Amino acid sequence: LGLPIGVNVGLSGFAAATYGPDGMLYAASQTSGAVYRFNPTNFTGSLYSGAQVNGGDIAFTADGELIHVSRNPARAFLVNENGPNTILGPVPAGVSGLARRADGTFLLSVQGYDKLIAGSTTEGDLGVRFDLKLNGAPFTPANGDLASGCAVPAAAIMVLTDTNLPVHAEEVGAKLASQPNPTEGTSIVTFTTETGTRATLEVYDVSGRSVATLFNAEVQPGQEYRAEFNGAALPNGVYIYRLTTDAEVVIEKFMIAR
Numbered sequence: 001l002g003l004p005i006g007v008n009v010g011l012s013g014f015a016a017a018t019y020g021p022d023g024m025l026y027a028a029s030q031t032s033g034a035v036y037r038f039n040p041t042n043f044t045g046s047l048y049s050g051a052q053v054n055g056g057d058i059a060f061t062a063d064g065e066l067i068h069v070s071r072n073p074a075r076a077f078l079v080n081e082n083g084p085n086t087i088l089g090p091v092p093a094g095v096s097g098l099a100r101r102a103d104g105t106f107l108l109s110v111q112g113y114d115k116l117i118a119g120s121t122t123e124g125d126l127g128v129r130f131d132l133k134l135n136g137a138p139f140t141p142a143n144g145d146l147a148s149g150c151a152v153p154a155a156a157i158m159v160l161t162d163t164n165l166p167v168h169a170e171e172v173g174a175k176l177a178s179q180p181n182p183t184e185g186t187s188i189v190t191f192t193t194e195t196g197t198r199a200t201l202e203v204y205d206v207s208g209r210s211v212a213t214l215f216n217a218e219v220q221p222g223q224e225y226r227a228e229f230n231g232a233a234l235p236n237g238v239y240i241y242r243l244t245t246d247a248e249v250v251i252e253k254f255m256i257a258r
Helices: 155-161
Strands: 014-019 025-029 034-039 044-049 057-060 066-069 075-079 086-090 095-100 106-110 115-119 128-131 175-179 186-192 197-205 210-219 225-230 237-244 249-256
Touching: 014 057, 057 095, 066 095, 175 237, 175 249, 186 197, 186 249, 197 225, 210 225
Parallel strands: none
Antiparallel strands: 014 025, 025 034, 034 044, 057 066, 066 075, 075 086, 095 106, 106 115, 115 128, 175 186, 186 225, 197 210, 197 237, 237 249
């Protein structure tokens, strides 16, 4: 994971990681066949579940349940704390990534397949496909992970289906940042745009629910704008700043951890 983790076990072979609604980082190791829970503020951790992990990815449902999609067997599992996994249903062979959408369903990436699959891991409804493209050409993933938090309304899907609405700041020139991150509650958000436009800065939780609107006005190109957000009343967890203009959407994740 590239982090100094103070856990007295031999940790290697991490295949998946996700932030939980409690603000903790959950990581799955193929080597030990277990899921660990880490505090990202001091990098201490402990065993969450000893249930077998084999490739794939992990993500949380909107209800806070941890899901693991496995390559072998090709199944979706509910990962129970300190207990055995519960089988939920089949998933495509070679599954490599899992991320929850705003409607509570999931996106899955599959090794060697140039589409993302959308549907429910519990009902076997995996019939919706989204083309994967890189610079306008079909893109086929090998191994890798999908980032949890793709549940921001439209953001995860727009980058796949509408090349006229980019979401990465380095591609469009817009800049969005927040400090401190993680925060105990209050953070300062700064942003700039390349063109004069109407800009809206909003806060969402990872389930796609709107938390607050911090800015909604016309902006000048190249000028830095600042907004303060006080999340002291919110529970620990991962949240998202979303900057929307007439031509672009930019997102920035931040975490509240006390």
